[in-house]
Amino acid sequence: MLKGIIFDLDGVLINSERKSVEDNRDFLWENGVEPNMRDLIALVGTTDLDNFAYMAKILKVDFATAQAMLERYIDEHPMHGPEILMPGAISLLEFLKNRGLVIALASNSPLDFVDRMLDECGMRPFFDHIVSGRTLNRCKPDPAIYLYSMKQLGLSPEELLVIEDSPYGVEAAVRAGLRVASLRDPVLELDLSQATWQIDSLDQIKDIVKQEMIL
Secondary structure, three states: OOOEEEEOOEOOOEOHHHHHHHHHHHHHHHOOOOOOHHHHHHOOOOOHHHHHHHHHHHHOOOHHHHHHHHHHHHHHOOOOHHHHEOOOHHHHHHHHHHOOOEEEEEEOOOHHHHHHHHHHHOOHHHOOEEEEHHHHOOOOOOOHHHHHHHHHHOOOHHHEEEEEOOHHHHHHHHHOOOEEEEEOOOOOOOOOOOOOEEEOOOHHHHHHHHHHHOO
8 A cells, every 4th residue: 555655856846857958058058069959858867967077078178167167057047946846746745745645755966956945845844754866875777765765764665656757767766666657748758668657747646646545
């Protein structure tokens, strides 16, 4: 029987993945480089460190220089949580909490970004456990973040459902033995074929949860 949900953050609760792709595109344009959109989409679900490494390669600068350049650009074009909050996110969290489910967050993003988004969007009170892959030094697609979350929650794979949006996140959950409902993005069109369910809106999670709670 289903007892808990583990959410990814980016691309699931906030529409940050698409904005990150757009920011990377505009950053390259600003620096005189024609973006390769396939490469930028392939970065979805990775970490900011992967992003810096890619920019260093494309701009032909060292890692530290690329990091400083991109961080400056991001500071000038910040994400604001309420503006990118996914439709139905709060409603879904309320639905899950009202059914007594344990709710966790497992994100590749740095913890300071995770904390800021949760606070800006008013989502923090819903979560019983929050972990960043950066804290573990092992990010998705490594399954460590999901194995760690399971241990912290004291639940088995059969008692949990993961909500993801990227191939890396889905792979991490599957490698941890978890079932995954993956949210499709009609613009990015990522390969989510490993997921147990592919969904088009967060509202569809409610039907999955209702079914899984009576099995």
